[in-house]
Amino acid sequence: MELRELLKRLKDLGGSDLHLVAGLPPAVRVHNELTILRDVGRPTPEQMREMIYPILAKEEIERFENDPHFRYDLDFARGVADLGRFRFNLHKQRGSLSCTIRALSGSIPSLESLGLPPGVRDFTASLRGLVLVTGPGGSGRSTTLASLVDEINHQRSARIMTIEDPIEYQLKGINQVQARPEIELTFANALRAFLRQDPDIILVGEIRDKETAEIAVKAALTGHLVLSTLHTNDAPSTINRLTNMGVEAFLVTASLLCVLAQRLVRRICDQCKEEFRPSPELLKAVGIPPEQATTLFAGRGCESCHGTGYRRRVALYELMKVTDRLRDAIIEGASATQIKQLAMAEGMITLRQAGIRKILQGMTTPEEVISQTVADDR
Numbered sequence: 262m263e264l265r266e267l268l269k270r271l272k273d274l275g276g277s278d279l280h281l282v283a284g285l286p287p288a289v290r291v292h293n294e295l296t297i298l299r300d301v302g303r304p305t306p307e308q309m310r311e312m313i314y315p316i317l318a319k320e321e322i323e324r325f326e327n328d329p330h331f332r333y334d335l336d337f338a339r340g341v342a343d344l345g346r347f348r349f350n351l352h353k354q355r356g357s358l359s360c361t362i363r364a365l366s367g368s369i370p371s372l373e374s375l376g377l378p379p380g381v382r383d384f385t386a387s388l389r390g391l392v393l394v395t396g397p398g399g400s401g402r403s404t405t406l407a408s409l410v411d412e413i414n415h416q417r418s419a420r421i422m423t424i425e426d427p428i429e430y431q432l433k434g435i436n437q438v439q440a441r442p443e444i445e446l447t448f449a450n451a452l453r454a455f456l457r458q459d460p461d462i463i464l465v466g467e468i469r470d471k472e473t474a475e476i477a478v479k480a481a482l483t484g485h486l487v488l489s490t491l492h493t494n495d496a497p498s499t500i501n502r503l504t505n506m507g508v509e510a511f512l513v514t515a516s517l518l519c520v521l522a523q524r525l526v527r528r529i530c531d532q533c534k535e536e537f538r539p540s541p542e543l544l545k546a547v548g549i550p551p552e553q554a555t556t557l558f559a560g561r562g563c564e565s566c567h568g569t570g571y572r573r574r575v576a577l578y579e580l581m582k583v584t585d586r587l588r589d590a591i592i593e594g595a596s597a598t599q600i601k602q603l604a605m606a607e608g609m610i611t612l613r614q615a616g617i618r619k620i621l622q623g624m625t626t627p628e629e630v631i632s633q634t635v636a637d638d639r
């Protein structure tokens with residue numbers, strides 16, 4: 262059993278993770294389903310060590326041998342870099358070495374291919390301020406940020422520094438730092454260190470706590486363009502998330518340029534896409550007036566989409582620009598609902614509205630949009 266062969270299988274299947282446990286057949290996660298590789302057999306503890314030890318440094322092997330609670334994340338494995346980028350999560354299971362390998366994305370998609378709202382570029386052209394990309398885990402936030410930073414890097418000569426966890430994309434000519442909380446290299450500590458090195462642009466993987474939020478805001482106010490992500494459901498609720506973390510409202514309004522919320526929905530399979538007549542109930546549930554859509558599209562299910570009717574995914578975006586009127590409302594302590602209404606009045610396309618556009622374009626289905634976004638008339 263060879264690690265390289267298994268990693269190739271992971272890539273060929275388009276999987277996200279490969280699970281290796283002694284005594285069990287290897288398994289690959291493709292979307293949400295586990296594919297068991299029955300043909301390669303079950304690795305023994307000895308075979309597990311033979312596969313994994315060569316990618317480790319000597320001291321890492323010693324740690325594994327001596328620590329019964331061994332747990333280790335490895336981002337730069339030796340000898341397999343030509344196959345792509347992987348994150349190895351190693352741990353001991355019943356005394357034997359186990360491993361979950363995550364395939365990290367390789368090349369950075371262009372802003373065009375992501376279909377970002379055109380206004381986003383105006384903000385990333387700014388010399389100072391805070392740009393936030395929000396959404397739940399797996400919504401493509403890091404991909405969007407990496408593309409934005411990559412484009413900025415090509416457009417102007419700027420000193421760019423990043424602190425990430427994990428580093429998902431290699432950005433050419435950019436100083437990327439992997440966060441390592443176990444040695445105090447947290448987002449907040451890295452940000453503090455960066456500010457002493459005078460960068461123009463800073464990417465912070467995620468704002469999770471008050472400390473990181475405050476330094477990010479401070480950096481944005483003192484002449485840096487700061488890009489980061491936050492785990493919120495939509496763009497308007499990001500404001501309250503920041504103030505609930507303890508950032509003063511006036512600092513939010515002074516620093517924040519825009520918030521881009523995003524979601525990924527499944528794209529209808531091109532091979533088996535067909536028209537159907539939606540029921541009035543379905544149209545009402547998603548919020549499409551009946552006269553706008555006598556027919557919609559869905560995938561019937563075929564071999565190339567494994568019978569699901571969907572292949573690949575498409576992003577929905579909600580871009581909230583922090584305008585003067587919005588700033589006033591934030592200072593006055595407006596609720597997320599009030600901020601949303603105001604932003605919509607100022608032209609914001611919501612996630613649900615973006616989803617409806619994609620339904621009418623035949624790219625996704627009402628069911629997908631209903632499951633990933635909330636109605637706007639809350």
Ligand SMILES: [Zn+2]
Pocket residue numbers: 530531532533534560561562563564565566567568570571
């Ligand atoms: Zn299909």
